[in-house]
Amino acid sequence: MGKPTYNRKIITGKNLSSGIQKAVDDILQIALSAYGVQSGNVMIENRADPPTISHDGVTNIGVVEVSDPIQDMTIATIKQAAERTNKTAGDGTTLTTILSCELYKWAVAQMESEKISPLQMSKKIQQEIMPAILECIDKFVKKNITDDELRGACIVSAGDEGLGELVYDVMSQVGAYGGVNIIYTGNIGTSTEITNGLYIPKGMTSEKLFNNKSEKRTNLSDSQSGVPVVILSNTITKKDELADICDRIRTLNYNQLLFVGDINGDALNYLELVSGRNLLDVAVVRPPADSFQTFLEDVALYTGGKVYSGITSEWTVESLGRAESVNITSRETTIIGGAGENLPEIELVVKDLKEKVKESAPGAERISIEARIARLTAKVANIYVGGTGAVERGEIKLRVEDAVCAAKSALVSGVVPGGGVCLRDVSLCLGVLEVPYLLAPFNYLTGSSTPVECKAGVGIDIKTGEECDMFKANIVDPAIVIKEAIRNSHSIVSKLITTNLALVFEDRTWNF
Numbered sequence: 001m002g003k004p005t006y007n008r009k010i011i012t013g014k015n016l017s018s019g020i021q022k023a024v025d026d027i028l029q030i031a032l033s034a035y036g037v038q039s040g041n042v043m044i045e046n047r048a049d050p051p052t053i054s055h056d057g058v059t060n061i062g063v064v065e066v067s068d069p070i071q072d073m074t075i076a077t078i079k080q081a082a083e084r085t086n087k088t089a090g091d092g093t094t095l096t097t098i099l100s101c102e103l104y105k106w107a108v109a110q111m112e113s114e115k116i117s118p119l120q121m122s123k124k125i126q127q128e129i130m131p132a133i134l135e136c137i138d139k140f141v142k143k144n145i146t147d148d149e150l151r152g153a154c155i156v157s158a159g160d161e162g163l164g165e166l167v168y169d170v171m172s173q174v175g176a177y178g179g180v181n182i183i184y185t186g187n188i189g190t191s192t193e194i195t196n197g198l199y200i201p202k203g204m205t206s207e208k209l210f211n212n213k214s215e216k217r218t219n220l221s222d223s224q225s226g227v228p229v230v231i232l233s234n235t236i237t238k239k240d241e242l243a244d245i246c247d248r249i250r251t252l253n254y255n256q257l258l259f260v261g262d263i264n265g266d267a268l269n270y271l272e273l274v275s276g277r278n279l280l281d282v283a284v285v286r287p288p289a290d291s292f293q294t295f296l297e298d299v300a301l302y303t304g305g306k307v308y309s310g311i312t313s314e315w316t317v318e319s320l321g322r323a324e325s326v327n328i329t330s331r332e333t334t335i336i337g338g339a340g341e342n343l344p345e346i347e348l349v350v351k352d353l354k355e356k357v358k359e360s361a362p363g364a365e366r367i368s369i370e371a372r373i374a375r376l377t378a379k380v381a382n383i384y385v386g387g388t389g390a391v392e393r394g395e396i397k398l399r400v401e402d403a404v405c406a407a408k409s410a411l412v413s414g415v416v417p418g419g420g421v422c423l424r425d426v427s428l429c430l431g432v433l434e435v436p437y438l439l440a441p442f443n444y445l446t447g448s449s450t451p452v453e454c455k456a457g458v459g460i461d462i463k464t465g466e467e468c469d470m471f472k473a474n475i476v477d478p479a480i481v482i483k484e485a486i487r488n489s490h491s492i493v494s495k496l497i498t499t500n501l502a503l504v505f506e507d508r509t510w511n512f
Contacts, residue, residue, distance in 0.1 A: 019070025090405025152474030197380025
């Protein structure tokens with residue numbers, strides 16, 4: 001029986017560089033297979049479940065692991081950049097991967113031709129190239145987008161006109177401050193339902209607390225007594241500060257519990273232990289730091305609870321809020337059917353906020369007030385995804401999720417010309433940025449990578465093969481997706497090119 005050890009091998013020189021290059025080529029091939037509206041899908045084998053057929057970059061790239069240690073670590077490093085983009089912007093995984101791979105190859109070639117060190121190239125990427133690109137992208141951003149541009153962002157991201165239209169219809173009703181839940185159904189086709197709810201643009205604090213770990217999401221629902229919600233304004237770090245609250249919740253015959261607040265350290269570890277032993281299905285959501293207290297107050301209003309700021313050992317059930325259901329992913333939370341939903345307190349708060357808007361001058365304070373009004377009056381949508389089998393349902397669900405994330409990003413951050421045109425126009429003599437533009441239409445229309453000369457903001461409509469103004473044709477990408485893809489790809493490559501030695505485990509294959 002093999003036994004794992006901590007013995008390591010040192011790998012340098014050609015073995016290291018060739019391993020990194022092979023990994024870059026392999027993960028680039030995976031990314032290109034599902035990039036763009038006209039691209040195909042990737043079939044992924046699962047051990048115990050049916051295969052997944054995916055057009056989603058997060059899914060495709062996320063499952064990649066290989067036996068060679070150098071290649072595996074390189075792929076994991078590029079995956080970090082892609083996952084960071086997805087976590088921040090909700091999309092752009094494939095774009096980040098393509099840019100990372102192309103930028104790495106470009107950087108290696110530049111170091112050889114210019115005879116500069118990896119450290120010098122790293123500084124050039126971080127301090128010169130990346131800031132200049134981000135500054136240029138800002139010039140192309142259109143903040144106040146039209147309905148047609150929102151529809152275009154949904155269709156481009158979904159890669160399917162029908163699903164894009166469905167997501168657009170939902171997002172035009174719930175807006176940037178509304179929530180969207182995507183739910184499997186036994187029926188064939190997709191349908192939607194709009195309800196009242198409260199949306200929080202932050203997800204689960206710890207992935208160990210998800211009650212559906214395969215999909216990285218949690219659904220809490222109790223049709224009889226509702227989901228209990230504890231709202232804490234103080235930072236909680238010690239186990240003992242939460243033990244009493246959990247015990248009281250269990251004595252009330254609840255088996256689920258949502259904490260809203262800043263919980264970390266031993267306190268979070270304790271909740272992970274409670275959840276792992278199935279003592280209580282616990283979820284923890286930490287509201288955005290820049291509006292932490294305001295979110296706590298809004299959650300309290302909607303759930304009919306109170307924000308508690310005292311010693312947790314003195315917490316009482318009078319502060320407890322309740323909701324019909326709570327849906328949580330790694331990025332967002334929706335609370336539906338709060339106990340305070342139909343109480344007059346919310347209407348009074350909204351009325352007071354509207355008066356404050358009239359008195360406030362344009363600026364950050366006014367924007368914050370308007371955002372809170374939108375949040376307290378927003379809707380929540382359920383999109384029910386069906387299909388003839390698990391494979392089809394999964395593929396449709398991933399497309400819908402991409403489109404929803406793209407729509408939210410577009411509403412919040414604005415849009416830029418799509419189809420790779422924005423990056424082409426800000427390429428700053430860096431040919432790497434033109435790659436997404438070359439890949440999007442030309443490989444499929446002409447079988448060639450030779451671009452047609454176009455003016456700024458003008459590209460090729462893949463459907464017609466003709467030149468068009470991307471904004472007028474509503475072919476757009478969320479600005480935050482493009483910027484995060486640039487930021488994360490350049491950041492990770494600046495670290496990757498300075499790697500000149502690797503320490504790998506001697507025995508990567510263990511027999512238990």
